[in-house]
Amino acid sequence: MSVLNQFQHYSQEENTVTNNVLLMLSNLYEINPKYYEEFIKGLTEDSEQYEVIPTFRQQVGNRGNGIIDGHIQIKASKIIIETKLHGLEWINKLVKYSKSFDQNEYKLLIHLSSAKYSEIEIEEIENRLSDLKELGKIDFQSLTYQDLVDQLKELANNYQFEHYLQRLNEHFESYCIGMALMPKSNNILRAMACGQSYDLNVKHQFYFDLASRGYSDFKFLGIYKWKSVRHIGLVENMIQADWDEKNGLTVKHSKFPVTKEQKERLVEAIKESIEDGWEVDKDHRFFLLADFTNTDFKKTSPGGIFRVRFFNLEDVLDEVPDDIKLIAEQLKIEMWE
Numbered sequence: 001m002s003v004l005n006q007f008q009h010y011s012q013e014e015n016t017v018t019n020n021v022l023l024m025l026s027n028l029y030e031i032n033p034k035y036y037e038e039f040i041k042g043l044t045e046d047s048e049q050y051e052v053i054p055t056f057r058q059q060v061g062n063r064g065n066g067i068i069d070g071h072i073q074i075k076a077s078k079i080i081i082e083t084k085l086h087g088l089e090w091i092n093k094l095v096k097y098s099k100s101f102d103q104n105e106y107k108l109l110i111h112l113s114s115a116k117y118s119e120i121e122i123e124e125i126e127n128r129l130s131d132l133k134e135l136g137k138i139d140f141q142s143l144t145y146q147d148l149v150d151q152l153k154e155l156a157n158n159y160q161f162e163h164y165l166q167r168l169n170e171h172f173e174s175y176c177i178g179m180a181l182m183p184k185s186n187n188i189l190r191a192m193a194c195g196q197s198y199d200l201n202v203k204h205q206f207y208f209d210l211a212s213r214g215y216s217d218f219k220f221l222g223i224y225k226w227k228s229v230r231h232i233g234l235v236e237n238m239i240q241a242d243w244d245e246k247n248g249l250t251v252k253h254s255k256f257p258v259t260k261e262q263k264e265r266l267v268e269a270i271k272e273s274i275e276d277g278w279e280v281d282k283d284h285r286f287f288l289l290a291d292f293t294n295t296d297f298k299k300t301s302p303g304g305i306f307r308v309r310f311f312n313l314e315d316v317l318d319e320v321p322d323d324i325k326l327i328a329e330q331l332k333i334e335m336w337e
Contacts, residue, residue: 017179018083021112021148024172028152031164035155040079040108042151044139050077050106077106084113085181091121095128098138107138114181117142145181149173157301157337170308177310187313187320191222191229191297198225200276204269205233205292208278211240211252211285220313220324221287222297229297232328233289237262242282243270262288295328301337311336 029036040050057072080097082089089111101107109129111117117125122142129138149172156162156169176182192209194201201207201223222229239262240253249267251258258266266286273280280286313320317330 014083014085017085017181018081020172020175021081021083024148024152024168027168028165031162031168035159035162035165038158039151039155042154043110043143043147044108044141050075050108075106076102076104077108078102079108079110081110081112084111084115086114088113088115088117088121091125091128094125098129098132098135101135101138103134103136107135109138109140111140111142112145112148114144114146116144145176149176149182160302173310174308186219188218189220189222189229189232189311189313190218191224191309191311193224193308195225197273197278198223200269200273200278202231202292204265204272205289206266206269207287207289208273208280208284209287211283218310220327221289222295222311224299224309227299229295229331231292232295232297232324232331233292234324236288236290238285238287239266240285241266241270243267243274244281291324293325293328295331297331298335299337300335 025036025039028039037050044050078101080100082094082097094109094111098107098109101109122140125140129140132138152169152172156165159165177188192207194207197208207221207223219235220232221235223231235255237258238255239251239258242250242252249263249270251263266288269286270280313327316334316336317327321327321330
């Protein structure tokens with residue numbers, strides 16, 4: 001059965017991106033309203049004002065007119081999101097969106113893009129919003145897709161036991177990377193969790209995954225086990241292929257032309273994987289690695305990872321060396337949560 005990724009990659013139109021951002025938020029709320037509330041609060045500086053979970057109280061004063069036995073309340077709130085792919089909305093137009101707010105509610109206006117307004121522009125927007133005194137306070141946030149990914153990742157780290165949250169985090173980050181909504185880097189490390197396939201992955205310097213799972217370009221692939229990225233390698237090729245004894249290897253798609261040596265190497269790896277009980281004969285993508293090197297990039301927080309974790313090595317190392325062996329050595333003294 002194919003694994004569905006709810007975040008579609010078929011378009012780069014703003015309405016599609018907006019739809020998928022709202023879908024992420026909707027799914028987050030469906031998993032647990034508490035997670036959704038924490039996510040929104042983590043994006044704002046006025047977090048205590050936003051609530052989506054009812055408060056239950058008893059014996060509440062009725063504004064000087066008796067005592068209420070039972071009192072259940074959810075504060076009214078409204079969030080307005082203006083989405084751009086890479087640019088900034090005209091400030092005049094952005095401020096006009098505040099007309100949709102009502103006075104007696106928590107009001108959050110979000111501008112979402114791959115770029116942020118400057119501090120001077122943010123100050124101008126906040127001043128103009130504060131002039132709309134009839135509406136009361138409006139919280140404005142200039143956010144990037146990277147901000148959403150980072151906040152969702154932080155939430156997933158805090159609730160590692162929550163399977164659906166881990167999958168949502170994985171899919172949304174993959175979507176944003178695949179749609180080029182975040183800053184590009186030539187030094188992305190994709191760490192893949194390995195269980196019983198670990199020895200095969202290390203021996204043949206490859207990784208296999210379902211072809212139905214989307215992926216985006218990355219330079220390095222890491223093999224994760226026992227709370228650490230144990231090996232890293234350069235991605236030599238990504239090959240979607242089927243195998244059977246009669247027809248041999250049938251390459252359906254590859255990032256680069258498949259060499260004779262790569263075919264022979266992949267056939268050997270697939271055959272041994274099948275002998276070990278892995279059903280990789282069809283509908284799989286194979287990542288062939290070069291310069292495969294031992295490392296020990298440790299995870300310090302409790303629990304493992306849910307299948308995949310992305311790292312921008314430019315954020316991990318002071319300077320990313322050209323030599324992968326030097327990268328592997330430097331990662332041995334780094335840690336992550």
